[in-house]
Amino acid sequence: MDTAFIQQRITELRLQKNVSEYKMSLDLGQSRSYIQGISSGKVLPSMAMFLEICDYLEVTPAEFFSPGRAEAALTQKVVRKVRDLPPRTLALLDEWLSLLK
The missing domain is CATH 1.10.260.40 (lambda repressor-like DNA-binding domains)
Incomplete structure (x- = not known):
């Protein structure tokens, strides 16, 4: 380096x-x-x-x-945003993500 x-x-x-x-x-x-x-x-x-x-x-x-790890950067960006969500919104997001799988 x-x-x-x-x-x-x-x-x-x-x-x-x-x-x-x-x-x-x-x-x-x-x-x-x-x-x-x-x-x-x-x-x-x-x-x-x-x-x-x-x-x-x-x-x-x-x-x-x-x-070259753009997906890792995007994941971190999403995680930072999720940390600020209120509990009810976080629960809804969890349900929505379960449906996507």
Whole structure:
């Protein structure tokens, strides 16, 4: 694993999210050129910032380092949404999923 992978992966995930380098930098509380610096290889994120970037891009660190696992990323996204459901809605969702099998 080299720094080029990190640069490319952040760019790939950012583009999938359809967000500019500028907007992502500001959303993360960084200077407007922060993500551009990462993409160009001028800077690497700290571990804390890497975790914030993963959160922003809605991937786990494991998913970040495992490209091609789109279904895993989608599963995680659905799980995050399900966690916020009220109990009654969760029960209905469970019934609905049982019918799909």
